[in-house]
Amino acid sequence: MRVLHVITGLGAGGAEQQVRLLCRYSAADSEVAVLTGRGVVADGLVDDGVPVHAIGMRGNRDLRGLVRLVRLMRGGRFDLVHVHLFRAQVHGRLAARLAGVPHVIATEHSLGDRLLEGRPTGRPGLRALYRAAELLGDHTVAVSATTAERMRRWGVPADRITVVPNGVEAERLAFRPDLRRSTRAELGIPADARVVGTVGRLVPTKRVDAVVDALALLPETVGLVVGTGPAEDELRGQVARLGLGGRVVLAGERTDVPGVLAAMDVFVSACPEETYGLGVVEAVAAGLPVAYAACPALEEHPADRAPRTRRVAVDAAAIAAAVTELAADPAAAAREPAPVVEHYDIRRVAARLDEEYARLGRADRPAVPAGEGGTR
Incomplete structure (x- = not known):
């Protein structure tokens, strides 16, 4: 399975390091698109042999950056897009739908009770944008049960959430x-x-x-x-x-x-x-x-x-x-x-995410009509 991870930046943060570890330990053929600056984690990914695509998005309204992301997704013929962090969740999901990528999954790393990546959770329109972006995806992974509960309070249906924690080496x-x-x-x-x-x-x-x-x-x-x-x-x-x-x-x-x-x-x-x-x-x-x-x-x-x-x-x-x-x-x-x-342990976590990727891949396969299955 070809997977494109989309993330806002690649500085030395927890979500950024998780992307690098997932690329290292997942069974998927992974590449990474970074919306803004590359950072030290981008260098590490390149050292690991993972292609890193710098989109060069200059702001939330940079439509040219969105177009570049859509072109990358179309040209790469990815089976699944995995988005991380809020800006990438919004732009990455939208780009994946415009590009016709079959499946879109997100990891929610940062939703707190009071803040979402530094934005006050009471900011007008933030919850509506979050919910609209979430609907553009197929499923969202929460990094803890606490995060999953916060997502449910924000209106994300429980059947669209799976808890898969972050992993460590x-x-x-x-x-x-x-x-x-x-x-x-x-x-x-x-x-x-x-x-x-x-x-x-x-x-x-x-x-x-x-x-x-x-x-x-x-x-x-x-x-x-x-x-x-x-x-x-x-x-x-x-x-x-x-x-x-x-x-x-x-x-x-x-x-x-x-x-x-x-x-x-x-x-x-x-x-x-x-x-x-x-x-x-x-x-x-x-x-x-x-x-x-x-x-x-x-x-x-x-x-x-x-x-x-x-x-x-x-x-x-x-x-x-x-x-x-x-x-x-x-x-x-x-x-x-x-x-x-x-x-x-990251091996366990990466295997759980690989299971989620495979589950999404199976979800759109037509069921075999009764009487037509069986072994030959």
């Missing part, structure tokens, strides 16, 4: 002492330091500022913040105001997730609203103890499937107390991945 993320040593040396972090870290896009909604405030309450602790985004300059100012410049490393955008996780001793995610919580699951796969504000991927499983994790309020004192407790647990030193990680 569990073996690649497993803790390695050599990566710990080399990454710490590269970042200038002492080998014997206690390191509290976080990974993600630096935007206000991720509340990395609360993690930095917590670090001010944790003496003799190094902070490692991995990511970039519009809140980066503000965070740098906060680090300076709190006098933490000597012990908070703002590492910027990095693609060596196993290395930066290996360099940490405790992982913190202070984002109060998540659709899945990919960074948390990756940290758990790396054997890290984790303090998190929200993570449907863990909350939808029994607590004993993810030991050494604590749900905390978005509050500096609460985060600092959880970090202290987690770091003192003798079991943390073993860096064993939690049992829940098996459920989210």
Whole structure:
């Protein structure tokens, strides 16, 4: 089956990394179309041998970009288009219908209670546009049961939704002492330091500022913040105001997730609203103890499937107390991945999506009339 993934951008985000992993582990013959900038994930896809088509769309009303996308779909003779993120869901579904692609599926990565990819969910017309775009597709995958419930509240029928979570490369993320040593040396972090870290896009909604405030309450602790985004300059100012410049490393955008996780001793995610919580699951796969504000991927499983994790309020004192407790647990030193990680292994996830692709492909096959079937 030939599949074209359509996504808004290909920077170092969770949805973008998922597209790369799906192309790597799916049985489908996959290509990727990116509406806006290419980014580091595009380079990774090319390194993997996956064709990446830059559409160069300049805005939501760029009809020339839509035409280019339709031409790509027609010329590529794709069996299925898989769209990711809101702008790509709108334009990708429409283009697929105009191009006559037989099947269109979406993954909903980002629908929160209050925000949809930074857009307030109460914005006039947003729900109507979301619902109209959804009707142009055949089916939508939700990355968690929490996300599926939000979709139903937005008017998407339950029979048009299937829950297939994001996946992680569990073996690649497993803790390695050599990566710990080399990454710490590269970042200038002492080998014997206690390191509290976080990974993600630096935007206000991720509340990395609360993690930095917590670090001010944790003496003799190094902070490692991995990511970039519009809140980066503000965070740098906060680090300076709190006098933490000597012990908070703002590492910027990095693609060596196993290395930066290996360099940490405790992982913190202070984002109060998540659709899945990919960074948390990756940290758990790396054997890290984790303090998190929200993570449907863990909350939808029994607590004993993810030991050494604590749900905390978005509050500096609460985060600092959880970090202290987690770091003192003798079991943390073993860096064993939690049992829940098996459920989210990318091979399992990619196989589930391949099943969805095949199910859509079978749906339009005419039934064999009674008496005409059987073996020969």
